[in-house]
Amino acid sequence: MRYNKIRKMDISNGPGIRVSIFFQGCSFHCDGCFNEDTWDFCKGLEFTDETIEKVLDLCKEDYIVGLSMLGGEPMHPKNISGSTKLAKMFKERYPKKSLWSWTGFTYETIKDYEIFNYLDVLVDGQFKKDLFDPRLKYKGSSNQRVIDIKKSQKKGEIILYKDEEY
Ligand code: SF4
Numbered sequence: 363m364r365y366n367k368i369r370k371m372d373i374s375n376g377p378g379i380r381v382s383i384f385f386q387g388c389s390f391h392c393d394g395c396f397n398e399d400t401w402d403f404c405k406g407l408e409f410t411d412e413t414i415e416k417v418l419d420l421c422k423e424d425y426i427v428g429l430s431m432l433g434g435e436p437m438h439p440k441n442i443s444g445s446t447k448l449a450k451m452f453k454e455r456y457p458k459k460s461l462w463s464w465t466g467f468t469y470e471t472i473k474d475y476e477i478f479n480y481l482d483v484l485v486d487g488q489f490k491k492d493l494f495d496p497r498l499k500y501k502g503s504s505n506q507r508v509i510d511i512k513k514s515q516k517k518g519e520i521i522l523y524k525d526e527e528y
Contacts, residue, residue: 363387363444364406365413366399366434370420376462376483376500377525378427381420383448385409385434385441390466394491396502400434409444417448418455428460428482437465437472449480469509469520481511483523499525 364386372382384397386406399405407413421429429452436445445463452461461481465472466488478484485501485508493503500508500523513521 363409363441364403365409366397366406368413368417368420371426372430375430375432375464376428376460379425380428380430380462381417381426382430382432383417384432385436385438385445387438387440388433388435388466389438390435390488392466392489392491394494395489397433403440406434414444414448414451418451421452421456421459426459428462429456431461431463433464433466435466436463437467437475437477442475442477446475446477446480449477453480469507469514478511478515484509484511 366384366386369382372380375382384400386400387403388401391401417429420426431445431448435441449461460483462483463481464485467486469484469486485506487506490503490505493505495504498504507520508523510521510523
């Protein structure tokens with residue numbers, strides 16, 4: 363599998379200052395996607411154990427409050443084993459830092475994936491150009507949901523994320 367880029371300090375994708383990794387490859391091809399460069403599964407750079415170590419090392423700084431995984435598509439069958447491995451190792455090393463991910467899938471269709479043992483917040487659903495609203499926080503279109511995974515798992519229903527919790 364491959365990834366597109368790593369940001370050492372990202373203030374656009376989740377709360378606080380975060381490290382972010384953009385995976386390579388997405389088959390949704392949403393009209394108006396913010397990141398078409400990540401669609402091709404063959405582009406980008408190889409995702410290896412060294413990549414994971416690099417990301418984890420960047421996360422060690424005290425000012426980094428968490429890790430964000432974006433796309434491309436972190437939950438695509440071609441990417442899920444790598445994103446899950448990174449998620450697991452991140453939470454083992456930094457249990458108090460938050461882990462966010464974005465996906466074009468809806469939570470209900472992927473909620474049994476192992477990665478949800480480690481994720482704090484999932485922003486789900488494809489980007490819909492006709493529902494785009496620049497005032498939305500952490501998402502581009504109003505059909506998408508910012509889901510508090512830990513609370514949703516506990517309650518057995520979708521609980522939306524409230525700011526300042528992770
Ligand atoms: S799911 Fe995300 S990365 Fe994939 S095409 Fe849609 S907006 Fe772009």
